[in-house]
Amino acid sequence: MGNGESQLSSVPAQKLGWFIQEYLKPYEECQTLIDEMVNTICDVLQEPEQFPLVQGVAIGGSYGRKTVLRGNSDGTLVLFFSDLKQFQDQKRSQRDILDKTGDKLKFCLFTKWMENNFEIQKSLDGFTIQVFTKNQRISFEVLAAFNALSLNDNPSPWIYRELKRSLDKTNASPGEFAVCFTELQQKFFDNRPGKLKDLILLIKHWHQQCQKKIKNLPSLSPYALELLTVYAWEQGCRKDDFDIAEGVRTVLKLIKCQEQLCVYWMVNYNFEDETIRNILLHQLQSARPVILDPVDPTNNVSGDKICWQWLKKEAQTWLTSPNLDNELPAPSWNVLPAPLFTTPGHxxxxxxxxxxxxxxxxxxxxxxxxxxxxxxxxxxxxxxxxxxxxxxxxxxxxxxxxxxxxxxxxxxxxxxxxxxxxxxxxxxxxxxxxxxxxxxxxxxxxxxxxxxxxxxxxxxxxxxxxxxxxxxxxxxxxxxxxxxxxxALGQLSSGSTPSPEVYAGLIDLYKSSDLPGGEFSTCFTVLQRNFIRSRPTKLKDLIRLVKHWYKECERKLKPKGSLPPKYALELLTIYAWEQGSGVPDFDTAEGFRTVLELVTQYQQLCIFWKVNYNFEDETVRKFLLSQLQKTRPVILDPAEPTGDVGGGDRWCWHLLAKEAKEWLSSPCFKDGTGNPIPPWKVPTMQTPGSCGARIHPIVNEMFSSRSHRILNNNSKRNF
Missing domain, CATH: 3.30.460.10 (Beta Polymerase, domain 2)
Incomplete structure (x- = not known):
């Protein structure tokens, strides 16, 4: 019945997978028998002749999430009673109805099983069911709940608004009604790969060992560690097959950073609804660690901070053990303890x-x-x-x-x-x-x-x-x-610009072939590098921030469409700084907000530079004018003019713009006192005349008029 008495620190990193199979996973025959018994219990509870008030049964806890450890483990059986018609009805004592349900269930099960495979025990709030075989025991807490989801798999914002109203009305604790969303918890874990659940078993077993080692350690819900492990895998790996030791090191490093830990998901709720947004912002700005239940935004499952302090010490001990730290380097996944979204502007x-x-x-x-x-x-x-x-x-x-x-x-x-x-x-x-x-x-x-x-x-x-x-x-x-x-540049001396002939030849080839713009951008790598490398340190840090934001968006949006290249965002950041600040020391939040505001206005963007090419050569001038009148957004590579990394309709800017708009409600754009941080004033569109190009006024006016016409067409097309 034991979970393996061997100390984890003595298990070699390459044998952790073996250890899980040998000591932690339930025996297959035991699991099969338990499953059959649980299915029978659920079927009996849903017999209308015997239990007419039970509308349905949800299975939760470690058993419902399929993260059961060998030996003793936990589960919940949530009974949705028809007379519980709203969240606050759960505040009424359910003791009587649960007592009667337990008595009747015990009788019904004895008529089906004559073996001693289960026990029903009364508890303060109702009853528990112990289901067991020779080598496995699951203790199910039986709970009564309002069926908040009814027949809907995806909760509507209305459900969460009603949840918040009920919490306020009854003065209930945050997360008190999370049991209503047990089916969503099960669904959240259902599609996770088997190896991730193996990693969860290992982390839970380690936590159990910590509890045995440290007397009177405040309890931490295993659910919190399960969610933390899922977060580590999602942010750092996302592969069905991975190295268990890398996953362990990642989770332990996150536990070490518990003062910064902030974990949440947007799978069942998000920032679009005002009520939910306010709940989330309040939660995400509270003291760390924060681990939000992915099914209930009011439920921070992180628990007692004293427990985390002890776990931090134990995590360091295992991390530095000779067996886990057995190679140089000892690899782990790159996972931040807190998302950018929750970081205040200051x-x-x-x-x-x-x-x-x-x-x-x-x-x-x-x-x-x-x-x-x-x-x-x-x-x-x-x-x-x-x-x-x-x-x-x-x-x-x-x-x-x-x-x-x-x-x-x-x-x-x-x-x-x-x-x-x-x-x-x-x-x-x-x-x-x-x-x-x-x-x-x-x-x-x-x-x-x-x-x-x-x-x-x-x-x-x-x-x-x-x-x-x-x-x-x-x-x-x-x-x-x-x-x-x-x-193409030959021996270009430092600080000098290419001759117009270099670009004229490139333009002629581009116009006479079907080659995509930017095909030969590698020829101008030195110019691309120097254009950014010479910038102030803080601007390069802002570029890092924008790139990190882009990577977060890419992880979410990549399945939906092709995003613009990262280089486009780098250039957009430089443009925002040039036009809106221009000083080496500036407010990072203002710069970041400006870039996101420009992304939301992608249909108006027309950006170029004259550092390596300009309007003086006739061939280059004509080509530039044609480039600048293309469908927005237009962002020309400052190193070579055929490279429009804005791309017009080529990439799904609208997806990135939608994300940017949602991010504008982030704490990133609030100062230390909670006041909004304004963006810089930056024009979205440049014209040759606005950049000092010596072009006939009529040509410049024609350019401006056509630009406005393109903008209007874009607006109509996207309406």
Whole structure:
């Protein structure tokens, strides 16, 4: 009947899965027998001749969530009585009706079973049912409840408004009526992968060991730890198959951050309804830890804070045990203890520093990995040929906008065999193939020091080689994109701009072919990098914040449509700062709000820069004017004019705009006293004349008129 007496800290990380199967999961034959008995009990309770007042039965607790530990575990049977017609009816004592139900149920079950497989015991509030086999016992608390959901699987906002009204009217405790939503709790766990439930069993068993070790430890609901484990998996993994030790380390690290812990879901309720929004904002701004029940926004299940303090110490002990900390690094998922949405505006800089800014160690890791690959490319990759190469580092790490939670690096390889844009398009796949083959050979020579894993190419003639690198000198795996390109800029001196001929040739090729805009943006990586790298540190931090927001939206919205590229949001952030602030030190919340306001006005956006190209050359001027009159949004890449990362109708800006609008109610945009933080005043649309271009007034007026006409058409189309 035991749950395995072995101390978890003595179990090697690679054997945790085995430990769960051997000691924690119920025996299959026991589970089958228990299931049969529970089904029989539920069937009997729903016989109208015997129990005419019972409208339905919901199964909750660990049993209902399918997170039962071997040995002794818990469950709830929620009986929906027809005479409970609203939430506040549950405040009436149900003792009498539950007593009668228990007595009648005991009689009915004895007529079906003659074996001693169950016990019914009276309790202060009603009765419990013990269902057991030789090696398993489940104790079900039987509860009476109002059937709030009736036949609806998805609760309406009205239900939660009524819940709040009933709590206020009866002075009930927050979460007191959560039992009404037991079916939703079960549904929340139903579609989770089996391995995630295995991880939940391990965390619950660890919690039980902590309780045995620490006398008089205040109790913490296992449900809180179950939800925390689901949150860790959703935010950091989302795979059916994963490394159990990584999941354990992630959950333990979150427990260590319990002073910052704020966990919630938007699966059954959200911020759209005013009453629910006010409930949520109140909950999310309360003292941490906060773990909201995904079925009841009034129910913070985090429990006693003293218990969390003890668990924090125990988490550190297990985290640093030789068996769990058995490799360098000991990997875990990248999961923040609190979402950005709940962070007040005056704490955004602190949020960036603690959760988004890469530390010195991270940056050194990236540099070490880049040096390994650059040395390989220069000294090993092309030694069999006369090829000459130059390497330019791009991506977020080169721009100074990398996030703490992602190790990636872009390397653009200027190969001297690529002598034009056309040759880049036609020949780069051969260079990608050669680098791939040489890197595999190099890896075989260095397999004791390096580990390389390649991503399968997306195209038949791939334009990029993607792989990850792990080394004894690196604490984590680093992802690489290596991109062969034509060196269109040549030996461009620092601080100078390209000649118009560089862009004229690109524009002619673009206009005479069906190539997408931005096809050759890799040729201008240096300009893209320098455009952002030279910006003030705080602006780059704001870009990090916007990118983090974008990643949160992407996780939610990706199944619904193709979002605009992240680069578009980076450029939009720079534009917001240039037009609205322009100073190195500014209010981060004001800047963040401005960017989101601009996203909501995507149908009006027309943004460009004149740092690398302008209106002076005739070919470039005509092309720019045509680009700027395209369907909004238009956001031109400041490094090369064919790249419109706004994209008009190409991407689902409306999805991102809807998210941005919801976020405007976030605490991010309230100051320390709760007052709203205003955005900067930033125009959504630029015209050549507004940017100082020397263009005939009639042309500029025609441009403005057409821009307004496009805006009106956009509005009608999206109405």
């Amino acid at each position: 704490l955004l800089d602190k949020f960036i520093k603690e959760f988004l800014q890469p530390n010195k160690c991270f940056l050194e890791q990236i540099d070490s990995a880049v040096n390994i690959i650059c040395t390989f490319l220069k000294e090993n990759c092309f030694r069999q040929s006369t090829a000459k190469i130059q390497i330019v580092r791009g991506g977020s790490t080169a721009k100074g906008t990398a996030l703490k939670t992602g190790s990636d690096a872009d390397l653009v390889v200027f190969h001297n065999s690529l002598k034009s844009y056309t040759s880049q398009k036609n020949e780069r796949h051969k260079i990608v193939k050669e680098i791939h083959e040489q890197l595999k050979a190099f890896w075989r020579e260095k397999e004791e020091e390096l580990e390389v894993s390649f991503e399968p190419p997306k195209w038949k003639a791939p334009r990029v080689l993607s792989f990850s690198l792990k080394s004894k000198v690196l604490n984590e795996s680093v992802s690489f994109d290596v991109l062969p390109a034509f060196n």
